[in-house]
Amino acid sequence: MRSRLAFAPFWLTYLFLYAPIAVLVVMSFNAADTPYTWGGFTTSWYGELARDEKIREGLVNTLIVAAGSTVLATVLGTLLAVGIARHTRSKALGALATLPAILPDLVLAIGLLAFYSAVKATLGLHSILAAHTVFGMAFVATVVRTRLSHADTSLEEASRDLGAGAFTTFVRVTLPGLMPGIVAGALLAFTLSIDEFVIAFFTAGPKDPTLPIVIYSMVRFGVTPEINALATVLLVVSFTAVVAVQRVTRLTDALR
Amino acid sequence: MTLVSVRGVTRRFGDVTALDGVSLDIAQGEFFALLGPSGCGKTTLLRILAGFERPDSGEVLLDGADLLALPPHRRPVNLMFQSYALFPHMSVEKNIAYGLEREKLPKAEIRERVADVLETIGLSGAAKRRPDQLSGGQRQRVALARAIVKRPRLLLLDEPLSALDKKVRAEMQIELKRLQNEVGITFVVVTHDQEEAMSLADRIAVLNDGGVEQIDAPVDLYERPRTRFTADFVGANNLFHGTLTDGGVAVPGVGVLPCEVPKDAPTGGPADLAIRPEHLVLGDSGTLSGTVVDSSFFGGRSRVAVAVEGLERPVEVSAAGAAPVTQGAEVRLGWEPGKAVLVG
Numbered sequence: 354m355r356s357r358l359a360f361a362p363f364w365l366t367y368l369f370l371y372a373p374i375a376v377l378v379v380m381s382f383n384a385a386d387t388p389y390t391w392g393g394f395t396t397s398w399y400g401e402l403a404r405d406e407k408i409r410e411g412l413v414n415t416l417i418v419a420a421g422s423t424v425l426a427t428v429l430g431t432l433l434a435v436g437i438a439r440h441t442r443s444k445a446l447g448a449l450a451t452l453p454a455i456l457p458d459l460v461l462a463i464g465l466l467a468f469y470s471a472v473k474a475t476l477g478l479h480s481i482l483a484a485h486t487v488f489g490m491a492f493v494a495t496v497v498r499t500r501l502s503h504a505d506t507s508l509e510e511a512s513r514d515l516g517a518g519a520f521t522t523f524v525r526v527t528l529p530g531l532m533p534g535i536v537a538g539a540l541l542a543f544t545l546s547i548d549e550f551v552i553a554f555f556t557a558g559p560k561d562p563t564l565p566i567v568i569y570s571m572v573r574f575g576v577t578p579e580i581n582a583l584a585t586v587l588l589v590v591s592f593t594a595v596v597a598v599q600r601v602t603r604l605t606d607a608l609r
Numbered sequence: 610m611t612l613v614s615v616r617g618v619t620r621r622f623g624d625v626t627a628l629d630g631v632s633l634d635i636a637q638g639e640f641f642a643l644l645g646p647s648g649c650g651k652t653t654l655l656r657i658l659a660g661f662e663r664p665d666s667g668e669v670l671l672d673g674a675d676l677l678a679l680p681p682h683r684r685p686v687n688l689m690f691q692s693y694a695l696f697p698h699m700s701v702e703k704n705i706a707y708g709l710e711r712e713k714l715p716k717a718e719i720r721e722r723v724a725d726v727l728e729t730i731g732l733s734g735a736a737k738r739r740p741d742q743l744s745g746g747q748r749q750r751v752a753l754a755r756a757i758v759k760r761p762r763l764l765l766l767d768e769p770l771s772a773l774d775k776k777v778r779a780e781m782q783i784e785l786k787r788l789q790n791e792v793g794i795t796f797v798v799v800t801h802d803q804e805e806a807m808s809l810a811d812r813i814a815v816l817n818d819g820g821v822e823q824i825d826a827p828v829d830l831y832e833r834p835r836t837r838f839t840a841d842f843v844g845a846n847n848l849f850h851g852t853l854t855d856g857g858v859a860v861p862g863v864g865v866l867p868c869e870v871p872k873d874a875p876t877g878g879p880a881d882l883a884i885r886p887e888h889l890v891l892g893d894s895g896t897l898s899g900t901v902v903d904s905s906f907f908g909g910r911s912r913v914a915v916a917v918e919g920l921e922r923p924v925e926v927s928a929a930g931a932a933p934v935t936q937g938a939e940v941r942l943g944w945e946p947g948k949a950v951l952v953g
Contacts, residue, residue: 510661511694513681515708515759525707529698 374588381581398582408583411567414478418553418563419546422485427539429486430493431531435523437494438501447498454491461488462555469556477558484556485549489542496541500534537598544594548587612637612795613658613676613763618667620653627653628664629819635763640789640796642810644803646842649816651799655765658797659688671762682711687761691768693752695740701751702727702736708759726758729788746777750784757792766798770805782808803843807831815839831885833950840883840952847889847924848952853880857946862919866896868949881952886912886927888948891934895943897924904932915940 381399385392402408437447453461465484474480508530512522528535550565557566564583571580613635620628628650635641643651656662657669660681669676676684687708695704702723709719727733730750740748749769756764769785770778786809789796800806806813807827815822815830815838823830823839834840840848851860853876857867866882891913899917911932914923924942934940 505692505694507690507692507694508696510659510681511688511690511696512707513661514659514686514688515755516682516711517707518682521711526696529696 377581378585378588380578381585383578383581386578398578399586401579402582402586405579407567407571408564411562411564414561415547415564417478418482418485419543421482422489422546423539423543425482425486426489426493426542427535430490430538430542431497431535433490433494434497434501435527435531438498450494450498451491453488454495456488458488458549458551462552465552466555475558476556478561480556480558481553481563484552485542485546488552489546492541492545493535493538496538497531497534500531504530533601536601540594540598540601544591547590610637611635612639612672613797614668614670614673615654616668616670618654618657618664618669620650620657620662620664626819628657630667631816631819631821632667633814633821633824635795635797638793638795640786640798640809640811642806642813643797643799643816644801644806644813644843645816646801650819651801651816652767654816655688655767655797655799658763659686659765660684685762686765687756687759687763688765689752689756689767689769691771693740693748693772695748695751695755697740700737700739701732701743704740704751705755705758708755712759722758726754729791730754730784745773746781749773749781753785753788757788757794760792761794764794764796766796768800769798771800771802785809807843815842817842834883834952837881837883837952840881840950844885845925846883846885849882849884849920851880851882853878853951857949858882858951860919863917864896866949867944867946868951869946870951874951883950883952884944884948886925888944889924889926890943891915891926891928891940892943893941895941897942899924899940899942901934901936901938901940904934904936906931915942917942 382394382396383391384395384397433450437450441447461484465480465487469476469480504527508526509522512526513519517525548565549563550569553563554566554569557563562570564587568580568583571577611634615631615633615635618628618631619626631650631654643654645651653662657664658676660676660679663677671685676686696707699707705723705726706719709722714722723736724733727736730753732747732750732754735743735747740751743751749772753766753769766785770781773781782805785796798806798809807830810827812824812826813830814824817838822836823834825833830839830843834843834846837848840846849858849860849863849866851858851863851866853859853870853874854865855870855876857865857870858880859865866884868882870876887910897915897917899915901913902916902923903914905912910927910929913926913928913932913934915926916923926942
């Protein structure tokens with residue numbers, strides 16, 4: 354039998370990964386208002402959170418940006434993926450489509466800010482939304498392309514053979530086949546947009562901050578249990594999204 | 610009456626010539642087979658007929674009209690894919706109705722035709738199932754139903770039996786022939802399996818290296834191969850290379866192998882002689898003598914390989930019942946000169 358000690362590095366890694374998150378969740382129920390001492394259990398910070406005008410405003414802004422950019426990124430990213438897979442053989446075009454997803458956020462942020470000022474665009478929620486669409490699109494395109502590369506092109510040929518034109522074939526055969534990839538890509542774009550800070554910070558206007566920007570301005574005066582409570586809520590939302598993505602992909606495998 | 614006319618069709622992929630000036634005619638109501646090894650161009654020809662591939666030169670006529678001018682979705686031609694290509698997100702019923710819906714037919718008519726064809730293929734009970742809930746044989750029936758429900762002028766079948774196991778193959782073979790009789794549609798089947806082509810088709814075109822070797826009815830192809838390739842590919846023939854003389858083919862180091870030589874044939878030139886294994890007789894007398902190197906029993910028949918001095922490959926003999934000789938025995942081989950065929 355293998356010694357239990359052999360698993361120590363394994364558990365240490367997990368401890369290292371999840372201890373900060375565990376502390377954060379525990380501290381969100383801390384009655385004391387300093388984050389460093391335990392003063393008893395309370396859920397009052399969650400109530401405080403709900404009453405906080407700034408946070409509510411930030412949350413609404415974030416949801417507008419995330420929802421809007423997800424819709425745009427999903428549509429454009431899917432079309433981009435199909436275009437690359439079906440109508441070019443260029444490796445460079447394929448790589449360029451993925452690039453915004455792996456580019457450092459800072460580079461994209463500075464680039465977008467420079468672009469906005471060059472075209473004299475006003476900054477505000479719309480500029481963050483457009484910026485998030487850029488990298489969201491890259492993620493959607495990458496996920497959908499992976500699915501496309503496994504797709505059976507004879508299905509599209511069969512559709513053409515049975516009398517369907519290019520458009521009907523795309524809507525009735527290609528899209529349904531890509532749907533699990535599209536949904537996974539959309540969920541990914543949504544979760545990435547919700548907690549994106551760097552690009553939002555650079556492209557935001559003076560009004561209408563998104564939630565991460567609101568949190569940042571609050572943390573500058575010290576971490577409060579209210580922030581912990583907010584982070585816990587975000588954690589639950591992200592966790593749900595990740596589980597949803599996995600369910601969708603498992604569904605895909607089952608369908609194959 | 611000629612339905613499809615292929616005239617001088619050539620298709621190149623880079624340096625590879627998939628089809629090299631292929632011409633053939635397919636008659637209305639015929640069960641036609643394109644037979645050849647992989648890479649012979651048969652699939653390319655099929656895809657040209659379906660519209661997924663364009664020839665570099667040559668023309669294809671359907672009912673005397675230019676077929677190449679039509680995109681695939683406007684051709685009265687349907688293809689049954691080797692992979693079946695059933696839409697995985699649609700039920701059997703929806704799969705079959707797909708082509709009819711594209712023709713904008715009334716809903717009632719679509720329902721009726723789908724129900725009819727489901728009955729023809731014996732899958733009425735599976736109408737609501739998804740393709741992944743069907744067996745291989747059932748999937749193939751659905752793919753076939755989806756194509757014939759459109760009532761095309763021409764139905765193309767790409768290796769229709771290759772994905773099925775032996776027992777289902779035999780059933781489907783009969784089924785295909787029955788259906789073809791019933792619906793009266795012209796079938797073109799592409800296959801690399803000579804038995805499949807023989808059992809299904811009225812006529813077979815043997816393709817090799819982008820060109821047509823021979824087009825004939827199965828029996829003629831089998832009995833009278835015209836080229837060395839056909840003789841070798843359609844059933845394992847024994848091939849002998851030598852010089853044509855009055856009495857037969859003279860093979861160096863072996864002797865003159867008797868066959869019927871046409872009166873106008875130029876003697877003295879190189880010639881190939883093909884003799885089918887079942888036409889060779891094992892015995893004490895005969896033209897060839899050799900040693901039995903292998904004999905195996907296959908139920909009804911047995912196969913004997915005889916090494917003959919002067920020949921590279923052992924001669925294959927097929928005898929009825931159990932093999933009359935054992936390994937190492939000295940035997941003589943004879944045949945009726947009329948059964949030996951001059952090829953190439």
